[in-house]
Amino acid sequence: xxxxxxxxxxxxxxxxxxxxxxxxxxxxxxxxxxxxxxxxxxxxxxxxxxxxxxxxxxxxxxxxxxxxxxxxxxxxxxxxxxxxxxxxxxxxxxxxxxxxxxxxxxxxxxxxxxxxxxxxxxxxxxxxxxxxxxxxxxxxxxxxxxxxxxxxxxxxxxxxxxxxxxxxxxxxxxxxxxxxxxxxxxxxxxxxxxxxxxxxxxxxxxxxxxxxxxxxxxxxxxxxxxxxxxxxxxxxxxxxxxxxxxxxxxxxxxxxxxxxxxxxxxxxxxxxxxxxxxxxxxxxxxxxxxxxxxxxxxxxxxxxxxxxxxxxxxxxxxxxxxxxxxxxxx
Numbered sequence: 071x072x073x074x075x076x077x078x079x080x081x082x083x084x085x086x087x088x089x090x091x092x093x094x095x096x097x098x099x100x101x102x103x104x105x106x107x108x109x110x111x112x113x114x115x116x117x118x119x120x121x122x123x124x125x126x127x128x129x130x131x132x133x134x135x136x137x138x139x140x141x142x143x144x145x146x147x148x149x150x151x152x153x154x155x156x157x158x159x160x161x162x163x164x165x166x167x168x169x170x171x172x173x174x175x176x177x178x179x180x181x182x183x184x185x186x187x188x189x190x191x192x193x194x195x196x197x198x199x200x201x202x203x204x205x206x207x208x209x210x211x212x213x214x215x216x217x218x219x220x221x222x223x224x225x226x227x228x229x230x231x232x233x234x235x236x237x238x239x240x241x242x243x244x245x246x247x248x249x250x251x252x253x254x255x256x257x258x259x260x261x262x263x264x265x266x267x268x269x270x271x272x273x274x275x276x277x278x279x280x281x282x283x284x285x286x287x288x289x290x291x292x293x294x295x296x297x298x299x300x301x302x303x304x305x306x307x308x309x310x311x312x313x314x315x316x317x318x319x320x321x322x323x324x325x326x327x328x329x330x331x332x333x334x335x336x337x338x339x340x341x342x343x344x345x346x347x348x349x350x351x352x353x354x355x356x357x358x359x360x361x362x363x364x365x366x367x368x369x370x371x372x373x374x375x376x377x378x379x380x381x382x383x384x385x386x387x388x389x390x391x392x393x394x395x396x397x398x399x400x
Contacts, residue, residue, distance in 0.1 A: 079108045080167050080190050082182065083115060083236070085159035087152050088173030090120030092127055094281070099131050101176040102138075107183055109137045115162045116173075117155040119146025124173075140164075153247040153255050160236075160243055169233040175280040176204065177231070184276035185233040194269035195238055198260070199231035203282035208366035209289050210282040211359045215367055218353040221274075229256025230280045238268060254299025261303070286373075293374060297381040306382055314379040317342060321372060346371050 084102065088095050095118070102114060114135060118125040128143045135141035142162055146155050156170060167186055171177070185197045203210035239246045246259055264270055283289040301307075316338065323335035350364045 079111045080186050081111045081165035082107075082167045082169055082186060082233075083113050083159075083163035083165040084169045084171055084182075085156060085163060086114070086116045086171050086173050087146070087155035087159065088116060088118050088120075088124050088128065089146055089150075089152070089155065090122045090124060091118075091173035092120075092122040092124045094174040095124055095127050096131065097176050098171065098173055099128070100134065103134065104179055105177055105182050106179045107186075110139050111165075112138050112182075113140035113142070113164060114138050115140075115142045115144060115159045117144045117146050117159045119148065119150070119155065151249055151252045151255070153251050154249040156247045157243050157249065160239065160247075163236065166236055167233060168236050168239075170229065170231065171278075172230045172280060175201070175230045175278045178277045178279075181231070181276050181278055182233075184273050185231070188271050188273070189233060189235060194271040196232065196234040196260070196263050196268060196270045197273050197276065198229065198270065199233075199276040199278045200272065200274050201228060201230045201278050201280050201282075203284070204279045205281070205284045206359075207284050208363045209286065209370065210284045211357075211363050212289075212367055212370040213282050214357050215350055215353040215359065218357045219349045229259065231276070231278050232256065232259070234263070234268075238263060238266075253295050254303060257299065258303060289370065289373070290377065293377045294381055297378050298385070301381060301385050306385060310378065311382050314375045314382070317372065317375040318379050342371075343368055 086095075086098065088098075091098075095116075099114070099116065102112075103109075116128040118128040125143065125145060132141055132143075144158050144162055146158065160168065167189060169182065169185060181199060185199060188194050188197055203214065246262055247255070248258070251258055260270060283292045320335045320338035320342070323331045324339065326332045346368050347364060350367050354361065
C-alpha cells in the first residue's frame with residue numbers, strides 16, 4: 071500500500087481473461103494506462119488464449135505496461151472456460167483486492183477508484199461496474215433503456231467488471247469459479263458471494279464500455295444464452311412463463327381466429343405497448359437516445375418474451391441437455 075498525497079491506495083490485482091479477443095484486447099489493456107489510480111499499486115494479469123493471436127497481442131503490450139508494478143501474461147488452458155482462466159489468474163494474484171475485467175471492455179478514468187473505495191471503507195465486499203455500449207444503436211439501446219428504468223430493482227448485473235476482496239475466494243476458488251460452468255458464470259459468482267453473507271454494491275459511477283448486442287442475430291444468441299443459464303441455475307419460473315405466454319399468445323391472437331379473441335388480443339397488446347412506451351419515455355430522460363428508437367424497443371421487447379418462451383420450452387422438452395455444466399466451452 072502506498073500513499074498518494076495523504077490517502078493510502080489499496081493494492082489491486084487486475085485479471086483479464088481473454089480468449090480470442092485479438093480485436094478488442096489492445097484497447098482494453100491500454101485503457102488501464104489512463105485511469106486515475108496509482109499504477110505502482112496495480113498488477114495486471116492477462117490470461118490469454120485462443121487461436122487468433124490474442125496472446126501475442128498481450129505480449130506486445132508489455133513495454134507500454136511498465137508503469138504498473140507487474141504485468142503478466144498467462145497462457146490460457148486450451149478450450150478452458152472463463153472460470154478456468156480466472157482461476158489461473160488468481161494463482162498469480164498477490165494483492166488484497168482482485169478486479170476481474172472482460173477482454174472486450176474499456177475502462178474510464180475513475181473506474182478503479184470507484185470500484186475499490188466501497189470495499190476499502192468496509193461498505194461491501196464486492197462491487198460491480200456499470201457498463202455502457204461501445205457501439206450505440208437501436209439494439210444496444212434496448213438494454214440500456216431496460217437497465218436505466220429498472221436500476222433500483224435489478225438484483226443481478228452483467229459482470230463485465232467485478233472487484234472483490236481476495237480473502238473471499240481464498241481456498242474456495244473451485245466453489246466460486248467452477249471450471250465446468252461456461253455460461254452465466256458472473257451471475258453464479260455474485261449469487262454465491264451473496265449466499266455466503268457478503269455484501270454486494272452496484273457502482274453507477276464506476277463506468278466501463280463494452281460490446282452489447284448490436285444486431286438481431288447477436289441479440290437472439292445472447293438472450294437465449296442468458297435465459298438458458300438463468301433457468302438452469304434457478305429452475306423454470308412459473309410467473310415468467312405465464313407472462314411470456316400471455317404476451318406472445320395475445321400477439322398471435324391478432325390473427326382474426328375469432329372476434330372475441332381478436333378484441334382481447336387488441337386490449338392486451340394496447341396495454342403492453344403503452345407500458346413499454348412509458349418505460350422508454352421515463353428512461354430516455356436519463357439515458358440519451360433517439361425517440362424514434364421506441365419502435366425498435368417495443369419490437370425487441372416482444373422478441374425478448376418470445377425467446378424466453380422458447381427457452382422454457384427447450385428446457386422442458388430436454389432438447390438441450392445440461393448446457394449449464396458443460397465441462398468446456400465449444
